[in-house]
Amino acid sequence: MNPSQMFSRRQFFALSATMGAGAVLAACGGGSGSGGTGSTDVLKGLDGSLQIAKRFSPESIVPGKVRLPLSLADKSGVLGTDGTVTLPDELTAKVIDSETGDVILDSVTAQRYDENMSVPYWPFVFNIKKEGIYVLTLDIAPDTEVTFQVLKPSDVPMPKVGDPLPPFDTPTVDNARGVNPICTRPEGTCPFHSMTLTEALKSGKPVVYLIGTPAYCKTGTCAPGLDALIEISKILENKAVFVHADVYKDKTATEASPAVQAYKLSYEPLLYITDAQGVQIDRLDAIFDARELREVLAAAGIS
Known part of the structure; x- marks a missing residue:
């Protein structure tokens, strides 16, 4: 494909x-x-x-x-x-x-x-x-x-629950890796671009990885979902590492970003949750609100 x-x-x-x-x-x-x-x-x-x-x-x-x-x-x-x-x-x-x-x-x-x-x-x-x-x-x-x-399972190319989440060098504020902007959040770049997913998976902490585009699905889940995740991360402090990757390569919004291509995704947003060893233990797709985010993270032991 x-x-x-x-x-x-x-x-x-x-x-x-x-x-x-x-x-x-x-x-x-x-x-x-x-x-x-x-x-x-x-x-x-x-x-x-x-x-x-x-x-x-x-x-x-x-x-x-x-x-x-x-x-x-x-x-x-x-x-x-x-x-x-x-x-x-x-x-x-x-x-x-x-x-x-x-x-x-x-x-x-x-x-x-x-x-x-x-x-x-x-x-x-x-x-x-x-x-x-x-x-x-x-x-x-x-x-x-x-x-x-x-x-x-063999017919679904994206990462699945129970498997190690594949590492990927997501764009950061220090290295955009060809993606501009690295975050389409209208209020500015979110705080989840300080380290790559690869680095997060080596942190020894649970990882919460969001793939979504706030600017282009604001009436759906991406923007409110990201905002909710930012507030949750403030409460959780250092109990997990949060990483965000946008889905477009540039402002034309016509080409998939490397993060989307790496996981062979055909839709967004997706939220991957791993344990401290980097094994995927849950995933939220397409639509989720702040309440469900809190519940799913708590069920994963991140609270």
């Missing part, structure tokens, strides 16, 4: 992850019910039928822990926190093996996340043991099917 092909695919998935464009699935009939909140007002004011917006990339799911963030939509578009529709605090769903029709997970739950975000999302997190094509159906909209494929 050459870089230009990879980047066009990255742009497609970044768009679908940001606003659900091209990834909105309609339910049959209007939405009603509690969605796990117990309130009869949930989804009141819906314009037409309830729709599901995928907020995940289909290219990186392998056996083990699966995370499928979803947003809700109706005929007017993706539903936000400032709209007139009352959104549920929790969603429940079933997971079905599409080949056999067997229900492999009868009830999985996703909490609502939207700290400092205008569009809430609900991340379903569960374990799948084998490759295959699966269907997730929301209890609140049982006629809607969200299909996802669990791939063979």
Whole structure:
């Protein structure tokens, strides 16, 4: 795969992850019910039928822990926190093996996340043991099917949980390595460019590595995610090393940066978390808010 092909695919998935464009699935009939909140007002004011917006990339799911963030939509578009529709605090769903029709997970739950975000999302997190094509159906909209494929690990080129995170000489304030700017954060270069990822992995501390472009997905996750990570790093002080790499090589925003090419990425943002030995123990994809960041880092022992 050459870089230009990879980047066009990255742009497609970044768009679908940001606003659900091209990834909105309609339910049959209007939405009603509690969605796990117990309130009869949930989804009141819906314009037409309830729709599901995928907020995940289909290219990186392998056996083990699966995370499928979803947003809700109706005929007017993706539903936000400032709209007139009352959104549920929790969603429940079933997971079905599409080949056999067997229900492999009868009830999985996703909490609502939207700290400092205008569009809430609900991340379903569960374990799948084998490759295959699966269907997730929301209890609140049982006629809607969200299909996802669990791939063979060998078919997914990016670093995977359980493997050592590959070192890479990310751009720093002292050596941009051909990337300009090294950080597209509107407020200026973030504090996560003082050392390379290679150096961070040798520090003997857990590493939190963000690949994302704040300037070009501000309405999605990259900018608020980076800002949240900066605040979290201040609280954690020296308990982990934080590194950021932008996804474009220059301001034209047309060519993938070396960091994106090194991991053969087709979407962003991604957040890699390692233990003190540099082994990847978790990853967040596409969308995450400050609350989920804190929870995932705490679960990784970084708190």
